[in-house]
Amino acid sequence: MSEDVGARVQRIRDAMEQAQLDAVLAYAPGWRRENVRYLTGAALRGAFALAYLPARGRAAAFVGNVADEQAVRQAGWVPDVRVVAFPDVRDVAARIRADLPGGGRVGVTQLELMPRAILGSLRRDLGRAELVSATRLMDMVRLVKSAWELEQIRRAGVVCSAGWEAFVAALRPGVREYEVVAECEAELKRLGAQDNFMLFASGGGEVRGMTPPGPRQLRPGDMVRTELTPQLDGYYAQICRSAVLGEPSEGQRRSFELFNEAVQAGLDAVRAGVTAGDVARAENDVFRRNGYGEYTTSRYTRVRGHGHGLHPDEIPALLESDDTVLEENAVIIVHPNTFTPLAGYHVLGDPVVVTRGGYQPLLTTERKLFTAPV
Amino acid sequence: MLDPAEIPPGELERRVGELQSHLRGQGLAAALIYADVYHSGDISFLTNICVYWNEALLAVPADGGPALLSKISRRVHPWMRATSSLEDLRSGPNLADLAGHYVGELGPGSIGLVEMDWWPAQIVEDLQAALPGRDIRDLGDLVRRRRRSPSAPEAELLRTAAGLTGRAVISALDGPPRNPQRAGRAELTARLGGAEDVSVYCHPSTPEADTVEVVSEYRGYWTSAARVVSKSGTAWAGPMAEAYRAAVSALGSGVTGERVRAAVAGPLAPTGLGWRVDVIDHADLETDGGYRSAADLGEPLGDASVVALRLELDLPDGSSAVLADTFEVDGDTAHCLTRNGHDADPE
Numbered sequence: 112m113s114e115d116v117g118a119r120v121q122r123i124r125d126a127m128e129q130a131q132l133d134a135v136l137a138y139a140p141g142w143r144r145e146n147v148r149y150l151t152g153a154a155l156r157g158a159f160a161l162a163y164l165p166a167r168g169r170a171a172a173f174v175g176n177v178a179d180e181q182a183v184r185q186a187g188w189v190p191d192v193r194v195v196a197f198p199d200v201r202d203v204a205a206r207i208r209a210d211l212p213g214g215g216r217v218g219v220t221q222l223e224l225m226p227r228a229i230l231g232s233l234r235r236d237l238g239r240a241e242l243v244s245a246t247r248l249m250d251m252v253r254l255v256k257s258a259w260e261l262e263q264i265r266r267a268g269v270v271c272s273a274g275w276e277a278f279v280a281a282l283r284p285g286v287r288e289y290e291v292v293a294e295c296e297a298e299l300k301r302l303g304a305q306d307n308f309m310l311f312a313s314g315g316g317e318v319r320g321m322t323p324p325g326p327r328q329l330r331p332g333d334m335v336r337t338e339l340t341p342q343l344d345g346y347y348a349q350i351c352r353s354a355v356l357g358e359p360s361e362g363q364r365r366s367f368e369l370f371n372e373a374v375q376a377g378l379d380a381v382r383a384g385v386t387a388g389d390v391a392r393a394e395n396d397v398f399r400r401n402g403y404g405e406y407t408t409s410r411y412t413r414v415r416g417h418g419h420g421l422h423p424d425e426i427p428a429l430l431e432s433d434d435t436v437l438e439e440n441a442v443i444i445v446h447p448n449t450f451t452p453l454a455g456y457h458v459l460g461d462p463v464v465v466t467r468g469g470y471q472p473l474l475t476t477e478r479k480l481f482t483a484p485v
Numbered sequence: 486m487l488d489p490a491e492i493p494p495g496e497l498e499r500r501v502g503e504l505q506s507h508l509r510g511q512g513l514a515a516a517l518i519y520a521d522v523y524h525s526g527d528i529s530f531l532t533n534i535c536v537y538w539n540e541a542l543l544a545v546p547a548d549g550g551p552a553l554l555s556k557i558s559r560r561v562h563p564w565m566r567a568t569s570s571l572e573d574l575r576s577g578p579n580l581a582d583l584a585g586h587y588v589g590e591l592g593p594g595s596i597g598l599v600e601m602d603w604w605p606a607q608i609v610e611d612l613q614a615a616l617p618g619r620d621i622r623d624l625g626d627l628v629r630r631r632r633r634s635p636s637a638p639e640a641e642l643l644r645t646a647a648g649l650t651g652r653a654v655i656s657a658l659d660g661p662p663r664n665p666q667r668a669g670r671a672e673l674t675a676r677l678g679g680a681e682d683v684s685v686y687c688h689p690s691t692p693e694a695d696t697v698e699v700v701s702e703y704r705g706y707w708t709s710a711a712r713v714v715s716k717s718g719t720a721w722a723g724p725m726a727e728a729y730r731a732a733v734s735a736l737g738s739g740v741t742g743e744r745v746r747a748a749v750a751g752p753l754a755p756t757g758l759g760w761r762v763d764v765i766d767h768a769d770l771e772t773d774g775g776y777r778s779a780a781d782l783g784e785p786l787g788d789a790s791v792v793a794l795r796l797e798l799d800l801p802d803g804s805s806a807v808l809a810d811t812f813e814v815d816g817d818t819a820h821c822l823t824r825n826g827h828d829a830d831p832e
Contacts, residue, residue, distance in 0.1 A: 141523030141772060158524070158775025175775055177761060178797070178805075185803060196779065198602055224521075227609050228602035293676030300685060301669030310537075320560035323537045323681060325486055325568070413558060450560070 114152070114259040116188050120164065123150075126252050127166055133215035134165040134207060135245050138225045145421035146220040146249045147172070148345050152186035154305070155179045159226070161203055162189065165210045173203050198228030204236030211240055218245025250426045254418060255438045260346060261464060264420065264442055267304070267348035268462065268473035270341045274299045274307075275350050275476050278339070282356055282483035284331050288313055288324035295339065304341035308423040312336045316362065318455040319411075331357045331485040336458045338448070340423040347423040348473055351446045351460035354481035366454035367480035370447055373397040374459055374478065377416065377429070377445035381463060381470040387427035387435045387443075391415040394447040395431060403451050412449035416460060418442060441465040442473070487533050487568050491704060496638055497570040500631075501531050501551055507627065508547040514594025516624055517584055518543040519604045526771050527599060527628040528553075529705035534569040535681060542580050544587050547594075554583035581608045585615030595620035599628055603776065629776070632768035633790055639706070640813070643767060643791045646703035647710075647811040647822030649678040654710045654823070657687070657697045662714070664688065667697050675701045686711075686807075691800050693719045696807045700770060707770035709793045710823040711809035721756050721798060721806070728752035729796050729808045732762055736812055736819035738788040749796060759799035767791040767811070790814045791822070 127135055137146035139160045147155065150162035150170060157175040164170045171191040172183045183192040195202055207217060217237070219225065222244040233242065256264065277298035281291040288311055299307050310321035313335045321336060329335065333356045340349040355363055373394045380393035394415045395407040406412065416429035420442055427435035429443065437443065446460025461478065463470035508516055520528045520543065525536035528543045532551060541555035552573035553565065562574045577583045588596055596616070598604055601623035613621060635643060657671035664687035675683040682702040689695050698711035715722050728749040735748040742764050749762045764786065765774040770793055786792060795809040812819035 140521065141775070142521050156773050158772045176773070181799075181803070181805070197775070223607050224605045225607075226603045227606040230606040289679060290677060293673055296676055296683070297669040297673035299669075300672045301665050303665045319563075320558060322561050322564045323535060411560070 112259050112262055114257060116152070119149070119257065120170070123164060123249070123252050124166060126248050127218065130218065130245070130248055131216060132166070132218040132243075132245065132248075133211055134163065135218045135220065135249070136203070136207070137162040137164075137220040137249065138222070138229070140221065140224050140226075143221055143224060143422065145253065145425075148421055149249070149253055150189065151183050152188040153179070153182040154345060155182055159197060159229070161200070163203065163206060168210055171206055173200065198226065198232055200229050200232050201236060204233055207237060207240060214239030214241070216241050216243060218243055218248055220245045220249045222246060253420055254426060254435075255440050256420060256442055256464075257440075260420065261440065261442070263344050263346035264348050264462075264464075265473060267341055267343045267346050269475070270299055270302045270304050270343060271339065271348045271350040271462075272474050272476045273302055274304075274339050274341055275352055278337060279354050279481050279483055282329060282335055282354055284356060284485050285328050288327050288329070291329070291335070292324040295337075299339070299341045304343055306342040308340040308342075308347070310338045312456055314455070316452065316455040319450050320456055321458070329356055332360065334363055334454055334457070336456060338446075338458055338460075340419070342423070345421055347419045347421070348462050349419055349423060349444045349460070350462070350474055350476060351444070351448060351458040352476065352481060353458055354483055356483050357485040359480055359482060360454070363454040364480065366451060366457045367459070369397065369401055369403065369451070369453065370457050370459040371478055373447040374445055374461060377447065378461065378463065378470060381437065381443070381445065381465055383437060383439040383465055383467045385437055387429050387433040387437065388431045390437070390443070390445060391429040391431045391433070394429070394445065398447070398449075406449045406451045407447075412447075415447050416443055416445040419444060419462065437465045439465060439467055486704075487570070491638065491642055492533060493638055496636065497531065497533060501545060503631065504531065504545055504628065505547055508545070508597065511597070512595060513547060513597045513622070514591050515544055515546045515588065516597045516599055518545070518599040518628065519608070524603075524772050524776065526632065526705065526707075526768060530628065530632050532569045532571050533705065534565060534571055535705070540580060542584055544584065546591060552587060554580060554587060556580065579611075581611030581615060584608075584612055588616055588619070595622060597622050597624035599624045600626050600776070626776075626778075626781075629768050633766050633787060635767075635789065635791060640789065640791070642704050642706050643708065643811075644813070644822055646701070646706040647708040647791075648825075649675055649680060649703055650699050650701045650708040650710045650811065651823035651825060652678065653680075653683070653685075653699045653701060654697055654712050655825075657685070657699070658712060658714055662695075664695060667695075671697065671699050675699065679703060681705075689804060691719065691802060691804060691806075693717045694722065694806060696805070698807050698809060700773075702771070707767055708791075708811040708823065709770055709795065709809050710811060711795065711807040713806045713808060721758060721800065724752050724756050725796070725798050725806060725808065728760075732794055732796060733810075733812075733819070733821070736764070736786065736792070736794065736814065737817040738814050739785045741785050742782055745794070753798070756798070758801070760797060762794070762796045765793045765795065767793065786814050788814055788816065792819075
């Protein structure tokens with residue numbers, strides 16, 4: 112299967128028409144390349160890149176180095192690609208002026224991250240064109256995945272499950288946190304992942320959140336938590352699990368039961384047409400019903416899940432205040448990760464594809480409190 | 486992690502103190518440094534903090550300790566304190582708001598933004614709105630420039646980091662030849678050695694050869710190495726190896742990128758293939774050299790600087806082959822930090 116690039120472009124143009132945009136200019140800093148990848152299909156390495164799509168006419172890409180120029184050409188979606196040197200974006204402005212000689216409305220994705228020198232140059236050179244943020248617009252476009260995109264995310268889901276198995280196999284008393292991550296990352300790469308976003312925490316009830324791994328050595332009784340997010344061909348899938356070294360304590364068991372009930376409640380609420388807030392509320396209701404509602408607040412947790420795709424943390428944020436409607440073929444992870452006094456920070460979550468009647472799971476990993484021998 | 490055996494007590498304070506001397510000399514009340522998860526070397530250099538997610542600002546007052554203003558949760562402040570020299574940690578959803586409050590607390594005085602051109606325009610504009618009438622100046626790349634002259638502890642860390650990257654590349658070559666397996670072995674070696682971040686690029690160069698490239702971060706210090714794995718004889722491999730040796734021979738204090746390009750051009754001319762050669766200071770490796778200005782590209786190498794040499798050859802089928810190593814410049818020569826005894830030849 113290959114991506115229907117024409118359908119993708121049409122989806123963007125439909126959104127542009129609704130938003131009364133004459134063009135979209137996607138900006139990619141080194142850490143947020145998802146929109147430029149969505150438009151070009153290319154895996155980029157450079158510090159910045161831009162992709163341009165007018166309401167009518169051909170797309171263009173502007174990249175910061177020759178390697179990225181070759182990557183865009185090889186992807187083959189955008190034949191018009193040029194190298195520009197930061198912050199000289201006169202070529203970009205010239206192309207926009209040619210398409211919109213009388214000015215127009217240009218939606219800029221990641222306008223909020225666009226460097227001062229680039230934005231200043233565009234404002235000077237574009238004259239009457241109005242630059243507005245199109246970050247939300249493109250987030251909404253990317254929310255619904257095509258069949259080809261779902262195929263990529265399913266592959267990433269398979270690698271997720273294998274990565275978790277490698278993670279558990281590496282757990283033993285005395286091993287350092289970063290050594291566990293080494294075994295897991297190596298397995299993900301061996302299976303074809305090109306990147307992985309991963310957070311880690313080990314210890315007992317004092318753990319309040321996850322960070323990069325450190326030199327701490329694991330001990331019997333530790334609960335080891337991870338969120339791992341491998342990427343294959345641009346697309347991420349995420350798994351959240353916790354494991355105990357040795358026999359779980361009563362608090363760890365009760366914690367797992369609470370989180371498992373919350374994940375299931377969240378998943379039971381998932382179907383096309385509900386909001387992100389509906390799913391978050393279903394998860395949080397389990398905590399409230401069990402007397403742990405306080406721990407669903409921002410003091411203890413960030414979100415109750417989120418979307419993922421070309422970025423590991425996409426919209427919607429699963430928060431009770433988020434009204435984003437889940438559409439069919441959106442991909443979200445339901446994870447009520449938070450601290451409670453039962454066993455400290457606990458992570459558990461499964462990614463799913465939203466369907467009309469519910470959801471399709473992306474993982475084969477069992478949802479249980481894993482244990483490792485001591 | 487913050488290990489006193491690697492970063493002696495007083496080293497981070499000395500780096501911050503140098504910046505503060507500059508601020509006082511310029512009559513500035515504070516410097517602000519923007520970082521995101523892709524580009525955070527300046528902040529790491531001054532405090533050892535790892536910006537592992539999202540964005541952050543480091544505020545360095547002309548006097549007193551620095552403060553980290555970040556979007557990262559307060560829940561991980563204990564970890565931040567344990568792994569950095571920072572004591573003043575402030576979190577919130579809006580960096581301009583955090584910076585506006587911080588500068589407001591400092592009282593009057595001009596503010597300098599490091600590499601202001603690269604700052605998100607919105608943060609700068611929101612900051613200007615929050616601090617009406619305040620003089621806000623561009624400090625350019627003064628921190629990154631300072632990082633190009635490593636101190637003795639930094640040089641030692643860079644040698645360790647480069648040795649790890651070199652071992653990661655070699656481990657990739659040793660075993661089953663599928664590229665994902667190579668990437669897995671390189672990742673394992675680098676991570677087990679303590680690397681915080683690893684990028685492994687394994688790609689087919691031609692049916693006869695593959696390239697394995699590793700760029701890894703150890704304690705905030707980036708180094709790189711790449712090898713071409715020949716499966717059988719190729720017409721371009723010999724000239725590429727010869728060109729790479731010529732580039733290595735050209736490295737030395739005072740040498741410019743132009744001279745290295747001249748050294749490579751002769752051996753590669755008979756191939757008729759396109760090529761690029763780059764010499765990237767270790768401080769620029771986290772961004773693949775992408776934050777360098779045109780002036781940076783023309784600057785001669787400094788003595789005792791640590792740089793990556795990277796030669797890329799464009800092959801007829803549209804793929805490319807890459808050779809790379811990390812070197813420590815020592816007078817008229819440069820010592821390779823990413824090769825060991827059994828890895829003597831660039832092929």
